[in-house]
Amino acid sequence: MGMEWAWLLPAVCTGAFVxxxxxxxxxxxxxxxxxxxxxxxxxxxxxxxxxxxxxxxxGSFSRAWFxxxxxxxxxxxxxxxxxxxxxxxxSAVSLAVQVYSLRYMRGDPxxxxxxxxxxxxxxxxxxxxxxxxxxxxxxxWELVGLGSYLLIGFWWERRSASEAAKKAFITTRIGDVAxxxxxxxxxxxxxxxxxxxxxxxxxxxxxxxxTINLSTVLIFIGAAGKSAQFPFHVWxxxxxxxxxxxxxxxxxxxxxxxxxxxxxxMAPLFVLAPGxxxxxxxxxxxxVFIGAALAMVQTDIKRILAYSTISQLGFMxxxxxxxxxxxAIFHLLAHGFFKALLFLGAGSIIHAMHERQDxxxxxxxxxxxxxxxxxxxIAGLALAGIFPxxxxxxxxxxxxxxxxxxxxVWFAAxxxxxxxxALYVARLLYLVFLGEPRSQAAREARExxxxxxxxxxxLMAPAAGLGLLALAWGDYDGFGSFLVFLPFGxxxxxxHGAVFWPSLALAFSAFLMGxxxxxxxxxxxxxxxxxxxxxxxxxxxxxxxxxxxxxxTVDHVVLVGSRLVALFDRAVVxxxxxxxxxxxxxxxxxxLRYHETGLVSTYMLTIAVTAMVIVLIVITTG
Amino acid sequence: MxxxxxVLFLSAVLFSLGLFGVLARRNAVMILLAIELMLNAVNINLxxxxxxxxxxxxxxxxxxxxxxxxxxxxxxxxxxxVLRLYRTRSSVNVDEVNLxxx
Amino acid sequence: MSPLLAxxxxxxxxxxxxxxxxxLARNVVYxxxxxxxxxxSVAGIYVLLFSPFLALVQVLIYGGAIIIVVLFALMLxxxxxETGSLDSPQKPLAAVAGLAALGVLIATxxxxxxxxxxxxxxxxxxxxxxxxxxxxxxxxxxxxxxxxVALIGAIxxxxxxxxx
Numbered sequence: 001m002g003m004e005w006a007w008l009l010p011a012v013c014t015g016a017f018v019x020x021x022x023x024x025x026x027x028x029x030x031x032x033x034x035x036x037x038x039x040x041x042x043x044x045x046x047x048x049x050x051x052x053x054x055x056x057x058x059g060s061f062s063r064a065w066f067x068x069x070x071x072x073x074x075x076x077x078x079x080x081x082x083x084x085x086x087x088x089x090x091s092a093v094s095l096a097v098q099v100y101s102l103r104y105m106r107g108d109p110x111x112x113x114x115x116x117x118x119x120x121x122x123x124x125x126x127x128x129x130x131x132x133x134x135x136x137x138x139x140x141w142e143l144v145g146l147g148s149y150l151l152i153g154f155w156w157e158r159r160s161a162s163e164a165a166k167k168a169f170i171t172t173r174i175g176d177v178a179x180x181x182x183x184x185x186x187x188x189x190x191x192x193x194x195x196x197x198x199x200x201x202x203x204x205x206x207x208x209x210x211t212i213n214l215s216t217v218l219i220f221i222g223a224a225g226k227s228a229q230f231p232f233h234v235w236x237x238x239x240x241x242x243x244x245x246x247x248x249x250x251x252x253x254x255x256x257x258x259x260x261x262x263x264x265x266m267a268p269l270f271v272l273a274p275g276x277x278x279x280x281x282x283x284x285x286x287x288v289f290i291g292a293a294l295a296m297v298q299t300d301i302k303r304i305l306a307y308s309t310i311s312q313l314g315f316m317x318x319x320x321x322x323x324x325x326x327x328a329i330f331h332l333l334a335h336g337f338f339k340a341l342l343f344l345g346a347g348s349i350i351h352a353m354h355e356r357q358d359x360x361x362x363x364x365x366x367x368x369x370x371x372x373x374x375x376x377x378i379a380g381l382a383l384a385g386i387f388p389x390x391x392x393x394x395x396x397x398x399x400x401x402x403x404x405x406x407x408x409v410w411f412a413a414x415x416x417x418x419x420x421x422a423l424y425v426a427r428l429l430y431l432v433f434l435g436e437p438r439s440q441a442a443r444e445a446r447e448x449x450x451x452x453x454x455x456x457x458x459l460m461a462p463a464a465g466l467g468l469l470a471l472a473w474g475d476y477d478g479f480g481s482f483l484v485f486l487p488f489g490x491x492x493x494x495x496h497g498a499v500f501w502p503s504l505a506l507a508f509s510a511f512l513m514g515x516x517x518x519x520x521x522x523x524x525x526x527x528x529x530x531x532x533x534x535x536x537x538x539x540x541x542x543x544x545x546x547x548x549x550x551x552x553t554v555d556h557v558v559l560v561g562s563r564l565v566a567l568f569d570r571a572v573v574x575x576x577x578x579x580x581x582x583x584x585x586x587x588x589x590x591x592l593r594y595h596e597t598g599l600v601s602t603y604m605l606t607i608a609v610t611a612m613v614i615v616l617i618v619i620t621t622g
Numbered sequence: 623m624x625x626x627x628x629v630l631f632l633s634a635v636l637f638s639l640g641l642f643g644v645l646a647r648r649n650a651v652m653i654l655l656a657i658e659l660m661l662n663a664v665n666i667n668l669x670x671x672x673x674x675x676x677x678x679x680x681x682x683x684x685x686x687x688x689x690x691x692x693x694x695x696x697x698x699x700x701x702x703x704v705l706r707l708y709r710t711r712s713s714v715n716v717d718e719v720n721l722x723x724x
Numbered sequence: 725m726s727p728l729l730a731x732x733x734x735x736x737x738x739x740x741x742x743x744x745x746x747x748l749a750r751n752v753v754y755x756x757x758x759x760x761x762x763x764x765s766v767a768g769i770y771v772l773l774f775s776p777f778l779a780l781v782q783v784l785i786y787g788g789a790i791i792i793v794v795l796f797a798l799m800l801x802x803x804x805x806e807t808g809s810l811d812s813p814q815k816p817l818a819a820v821a822g823l824a825a826l827g828v829l830i831a832t833x834x835x836x837x838x839x840x841x842x843x844x845x846x847x848x849x850x851x852x853x854x855x856x857x858x859x860x861x862x863x864x865x866x867x868x869x870x871x872x873v874a875l876i877g878a879i880x881x882x883x884x885x886x887x888x
């Protein structure tokens with residue numbers, strides 16, 4: 001069992017999807033056990049593949065898929081350390097989430113279909129990270145989007161859920177179109193979809209700078225759509241209409257990370273386009289602030305986590321734009337685990353609160369939900385970047401690469417971002433778990449059953465201890481040397497005083513400040529802000545009016561344009577094209593039918609004359 | 623010596639006569655007779671080509687045999703149809719059978 | 725002019741005369757007898773073209789079978805002698821078409837460069853039989869099935885309705 005078998009990971013999940021979707025209702029557990037077995041198998045296989053890759057280096061495997069003229073498209077996978085990191089994250093979190101769902105989704109009328117969709121998503125995501133070819137990549141990218149759409153709209157009877165699914169799909173589609181155009185621009189310039197060939201040509205200077213800039217910008221727009229970067233972030237909070245485990249897996253840990261993964265995968269191209277990297281970093285930083293600011297004012301526990309996810313994805317983009325590819329992937333990995341943990345914890349809370357998600361009704365849950373409280377504290381402190389949890393190491397790495405390649409101003413901005421993070425974590429923890437219960441449901445909440453707390457506990461370990469991966473121990477040289485992006489060498493993790501002390505001190509003090517602030521006021525927004533700058537609060541409550549802008553655009557630009565197109569369709573295509581053709585046919589038929597005399601002799605005469613004309617043509621021309 | 627062209631001329635004359643007969647008659651049986659004439663013209667051509675141009679292959683003669691076979695089958699069916707027609711309409715004139723028109 | 729050519733011309737004239745009679749005769753029985761004359765002359769042509777087997781087939785099937793069937797059909801569809809013309813109103817047009825066809829065919833014959841003819845030699849029964857039953861065995865069988873089908877079909881079509 002080596003890395004050439006890596007294709008089995010998506011393959012078993014695809015098989016599980018097909019079987020569960022087709023035969024689920026006759027299987028034990030309506031197919032859920034089969035789906036979990038498949039993702040469990042994938043998780044076990046992951047260790048074999050990883051052992052092989054770590055021991056023998058990366059490998060590429062492909063076979064011809066189809067020929068089209070001179071072009072041979074190959075179906076292949078590239079098993080390298082970047083793919084390994086993602087494989088581990090996806091399979092581990094998928095496994096935990098599916099086990100959690102077993103209990104969480106119990107009694108749902110479409111229980112089996114839910115697990116089939118999870119298998120589909122896992123298969124697509126695993127195939128996506130293995131793709132070595134932009135065409136395969138794009139197909140799986142769309143499949144992942146499809147899985148996300150179906151799972152957001154899983155409870156489609158609820159209007160808000162189906163609306164959210166459509167919003168997510170359409171918003172990411174905008175990015176996907178850009179990505180497709182970017183891929184085609186690259187294909188036009190290189191004549192191939194193979195990543196390795198494209199990179200080789202780019203490094204050899206065979207692709208013009210304009211093409212590189214254009215394609216990377218387009219690819220980044222695709223990544224921004226999937227990773228919910230400003231201005232495409234609006235779909236992610238609405239996506240929380242899906243079941244909470246779905247949010248944990250897709251809208252926190254894996255799918256939204258696909259954009260970050262895409263940029264990291266295309267790193268050899270992006271490093272050749274410094275201007276685009278500036279854009280990536282700028283968008284990332286903007287997203288950090290927007291996400292964190294909006295997370296401060298939300299009252300729905302899942303939406304707080306969603307905006308936090310947006311903000312953290314902004315951190316990853318910021319790192320990518322600052323040449324910190326390894327840091328971005330490490331933050332992706334750490335974030336995937338602790339954010340999945342937060343969402344699963346939120347699922348337990350919502351379960352205990354009888355489907356109430358408003359944190360204004362919570363409070364004092366610490367004693368009622370002790371296990372969830374521990375999980376939330378660990379994951380929340382990791383999110384805030386408190387030593388020695390995983391988030392601290394990854395965020396430090398991100399901030400260090402910003403300081404290293406972007407300078408002090410950007411670094412300071414990043415620090416402010418992490419301060420905001422600590423603040424909203426403090427707010428979340430305080431309002432949910434501390435203080436007095438603010439509703440009957442909160443007073444009577446009971447800890448989730450073991451089937452749900454077990455996966456939560458299993459995720460605690462990586463959320464807390466993943467930071468150890470950053471350090472060197474034994475033969476292992478630390479994550480900075482494990483995952484190396486050419487043309488950069490290995491960069492082992494160090495405790496840089498310039499990053500370590502300010503970030504830790506600021507995060508810690510901001511966290512404590514937030515706790516005390518909320519303890520004093522007990523409200524959902526700091527009284528200070530409410531008194532001094534009410535307009536900011538209003539703006540944040542309205543999500544910075546972005547949804548309004550988009551709605552206006554749809555109403556006044558898209559719909560007007562659609563009406564014009566519809567008019568054209570009606571007048572030109574339908575009336576002048578289709579109907580006129582029909583009328584002409586009808587009219588000519590009315591005239592020509594008189595040839596049909598019904599008399600054999602007439603027909604025979606026609607045949608004879610026609611045959612003679614043909615013979616005449618042949619002998620005169622031939 | 624009989625030249626190939628002589629035979630072809632004969633065949634052309636017979637074929638044209640048959641065509642004229644098919645077009646000029648209204649009695650179904652007469653049309654069938656004219657068709658037989660045309661078929662025979664074709665057969666003469668085939669035989670002539672085989673004998674004069676590729677005597678080893680015999681394809682034309684074998685084709686002629688098959689054509690005679692098919693002509694016999696066709697005539698049998700056609701006459702059956704004519705009988706049927708006569709029984710229902712008391713006439714075998716094709717210009718009285720014109721239901722299949724506009 | 726060789727005697728063979730003389731015979732050929734005589735036989736050809738008979739064939740054409742028979743054909744003319746077939747298409748011009750005012751009586752159906754005469755027309756079929758004229759056709760018989762034409763068909764027998766064609767059999768003579770086959771003899772002159774060194775294809776005695778085909779001549780035999782022609783005489784047997786056309787002279788012996790087909791004309792008899794036609795005469796039977798004529799008897800069964802006899803409708804009195806006052807049924808009017810045998811010809812269709814488009815007869816002048818048919819004459820034009822027939823002459824045009826003749827012109828086109830002769831033009832084709834004249835325009836074409838025919839390959840040099842070989843000296844004709846008789847086609848032996850043995851050789852013909854061997855070819856027909858080896859190389860052409862499958863089409864031969866198909867033709868016999870076709871005949872059978874046509875036979876059954878003719879019976880079904882011609883059978884009186886009340887006997888169904």
